[in-house]
Every structure is written in structure tokens, then in C-alpha cells.
Amino acid sequence: MHEMSIAEGILDIALETMRNNDASIIHSVQLDLGLMSGVEPDALSFCWDAVTKGTPAETSKIDIHTIPITGQCLDCDTIFDVQDYKFICPHCESRLVNTIGGRELQVTSIDID
Numbered sequence: 001m002h003e004m005s006i007a008e009g010i011l012d013i014a015l016e017t018m019r020n021n022d023a024s025i026i027h028s029v030q031l032d033l034g035l036m037s038g039v040e041p042d043a044l045s046f047c048w049d050a051v052t053k054g055t056p057a058e059t060s061k062i063d064i065h066t067i068p069i070t071g072q073c074l075d076c077d078t079i080f081d082v083q084d085y086k087f088i089c090p091h092c093e094s095r096l097v098n099t100i101g102g103r104e105l106q107v108t109s110i111d112i113d
């Protein structure tokens with residue numbers, strides 16, 4: 001599963017942060033996840049529970065903050081949230097739209113002790 005390797009990558013980051021700060025437990029991890037990242041939040045939560053078993057992150061929670069898809073019109077420069085994958089400018093109805101947000105997959109903070 002795609003989400004499994006992503007969860008493992010996030011766990012590596014969390015464990016490294018924990019060691020670098022002389023901490024011994026990971027309470028929670030905050031993650032920004034764009035709706036166009038191709039990652040399913042529910043699947044990622046499920047995988048997180050699986051990969052953290054037997055690690056200092058075993059009881060931790062992953063907080064997934066989903067980021068909407070943002071487009072910018074190439075004709076009139078309007079920036080807008082893309083709904084239902086409709087890449088059409090709400091201002092001039094152009095279909096020349098550049099995707100400028102929604103592909104994020106980034107750990108934003110880690111709560112450790």
C-alpha cells in the first residue's frame with residue numbers, strides 16, 4: 001500500500017526529531033496533506049497505527065490537516081479554491097488554470113516528551 005511507505009517515512013522523521021531532542025515518547029504528529037497529493041487520509045491514519053506498533057510513537061495520534069486544491073487562472077490571475085476537480089476560473093471561465101496548491105505532504109509539527 002502506497003500509504004504504508006508514507007507512514008513509515010513520517011515515522012522516521014518523528015523518531016529522528018525525538019532522538020535529536022533527547023525525548024523518549026511521541027504524542028502526536030501534525031501533517032499537512034493536499035487533496036491532490038494522492039494520499040487517502042483514512043488509509044494513512046490506519047497505516048500510522050500499524051507502523052508505530054512497538055515504537056515510541058505507539059500511542060501517538062496523527063493529525064491530518066487537509067489542504068484544498070488551489071488554482072490560479074493564467075488569463076486573469078485570479079486565485080481560487082478548486083471544487084470537485086473543476087479547473088475552471090470562476091472569474092473569466094478560462095480553463096487555463098495552473099495548480100498552485102493541494103499537493104502538500106509535509107510534517108508541520110511533532111509533539112514529543
Ligand SMILES: [Zn+2]
Nearest residue numbers: 073076089092
Ligand atoms: Zn480567469
